[in-house]
Amino acid sequence: MMLERYRGTTTELEPFQTFRDLQREMNRLVSDFFSGVSVWGTYPPMTMVETTDDIIVYAELPGMDRNDFKVTLTDNVLSITGERKEEQLPEGARYLFNERTTGRFARDIRLPVDVDASKIKAEFKNGLLKVTLPKHEETKPKEITIQ
Numbered sequence: 001m002m003l004e005r006y007r008g009t010t011t012e013l014e015p016f017q018t019f020r021d022l023q024r025e026m027n028r029l030v031s032d033f034f035s036g037v038s039v040w041g042t043y044p045p046m047t048m049v050e051t052t053d054d055i056i057v058y059a060e061l062p063g064m065d066r067n068d069f070k071v072t073l074t075d076n077v078l079s080i081t082g083e084r085k086e087e088q089l090p091e092g093a094r095y096l097f098n099e100r101t102t103g104r105f106a107r108d109i110r111l112p113v114d115v116d117a118s119k120i121k122a123e124f125k126n127g128l129l130k131v132t133l134p135k136h137e138e139t140k141p142k143e144i145t146i147q
Helices: 017-034
Strands: 046-050 054-060 069-074 077-084 103-110 121-125 128-134
Touching: 046 103, 069 128, 077 128
Parallel strands: none
Antiparallel strands: 046 054, 054 128, 069 077, 077 103, 121 128
16 A cells, blocks of 8 residues: 655645545545455356346356356345366476466356246356346336327
């Protein structure tokens, strides 16, 4: 953390200096806060789509098997948890560089509408998980006839 000298009160020549100081402080606070955030906070990368009838969530899980993760729904929060295991190198081999992350992960997404848990479908193909969550009938848009 860096200490900065307080500039004191603003003068008539610098009426917006207080706002610039505030902006600089806010930028520093946000930067300090996010400097400790890891890539696991956004893993797996996900996309959520809403149609008239469904919420569809896509999650990228390349190189994983369907037994390496699980999908749950609790209180309208969709959770994907799992573990990406480290690949064992052949004896005598060493990494020259390794950009693949390994370890446990968990990702929770609050759904924007109530869904019918009994009709949820999940498909996993070529590293892409697709979870289709049908909306409850009450949350689907209804056209109202005007008389």
